[in-house]
Amino acid sequence: MAFLSRRLQTRPVITCFKSVLLIYTFILWITGVVLLAVGIWGKVSLEDYFFLLNEKVTNVPFVLIGTGTIIFLLGTFGCFATCRASAWMLKLYAMFLTLIFLVQLVSAILGFVFINETKDSFKNNYENALKQYNSTGDYRSNAVDKIQNTLHCCGITDYRDWTDTDYYSENGFPESCCKLQDCSPQRDADKVNDEGCIEKVMTIIESKVGIVAGISFVIAFCQLFGIYEAYCLSLAITNNPYDIV
Numbered sequence: 001m002a003f004l005s006r007r008l009q010t011r012p013v014i015t016c017f018k019s020v021l022l023i024y025t026f027i028l029w030i031t032g033v034v035l036l037a038v039g040i041w042g043k044v045s046l047e048d049y050f051f052l053l054n055e056k057v058t059n060v061p062f063v064l065i066g067t068g069t070i071i072f073l074l075g076t077f078g079c080f081a082t083c084r085a086s087a088w089m090l091k092l093y094a095m096f097l098t099l100i101f102l103v104q105l106v107s108a109i110l111g112f113v114f115i116n117e118t119k120d121s122f123k124n125n126y127e128n129a130l131k132q133y134n135s136t137g138d139y140r141s142n143a144v145d146k147i148q149n150t151l152h153c154c155g156i157t158d159y160r161d162w163t164d165t166d167y168y169s170e171n172g173f174p175e176s177c178c179k180l181q182d183c184s185p186q187r188d189a190d191k192v193n194d195e196g197c198i199e200k201v202m203t204i205i206e207s208k209v210g211i212v213a214g215i216s217f218v219i220a221f222c223q224l225f226g227i228y229e230a231y232c233l234s235l236a237i238t239n240n241p242y243d244i245v
Contacts (some may be wrong), residue, residue, distance in 0.1 A: 036068030
């Protein structure tokens with residue numbers, strides 16, 4: 001009777017753990033898709049700026065894309081492990097969730113830490129891009145043109161940064177500096193945007209990197225719940241092998 005009573009007590013506990021973990025695994029699938037989407041969004045929306053940034057910052061979206069893909073696949077494994085009620089598979093699932101948690105946490109921290117280095121990196125690379133700018137369109141020159149067209153800015157701090165370049169000596173200001181479309185500014189400062197690009201670029205980068213890092217933090221800490229649930233269920237199954245449902 002004592003054995004039957006004990007089974008009646010532990011069976012609902014295991015069923016509850018399994019149900020909660022299955023719900024969590026479904027949510028994990030969704031977070032994997034969200035991370036994947038955020039990584040792709042960050043890569044696409046910041047692509048022009050990445051040409052003029054250091055490598056540490058540009059790697060963050062790729063880390064998120066890789067992490068999102070792994071989380072999506074891990075959710076499939078977690079669902080299988082939960083349905084099978086396999087203690088060793090659940091422990092492996094908890095271990096993988098822990099590793100993913102650490103990767104996401106480090107990625108989010110790096111996103112916040114290296115944002116402070118971004119301004120100096122962007123300024124130096126932008127200066128080099130202006131000095132080497134040409135109208136034939138290498139990737140840095142294309143990035144400069146896209147940034148200046150999109151943000152309606154000219155130069156680094158202002159339009160006068162162009163006056164020290166070889167391109168200005170030969171052709172004047174590039175067309176991407178124009179206030180209006182299809183103008184030929186040459187050396188006419190009245191036709192170009194007065195504001196420089198660096199402050200506008202940093203505002204955009206800080207906001208978007210902040211969004212990416214913030215989402216990574218939230219998803220990372222949500223995974224602590226999954227780690228706890230997977231461990232508790234594996235422990236309950238190990239201690240009560242005959243109560244698996």
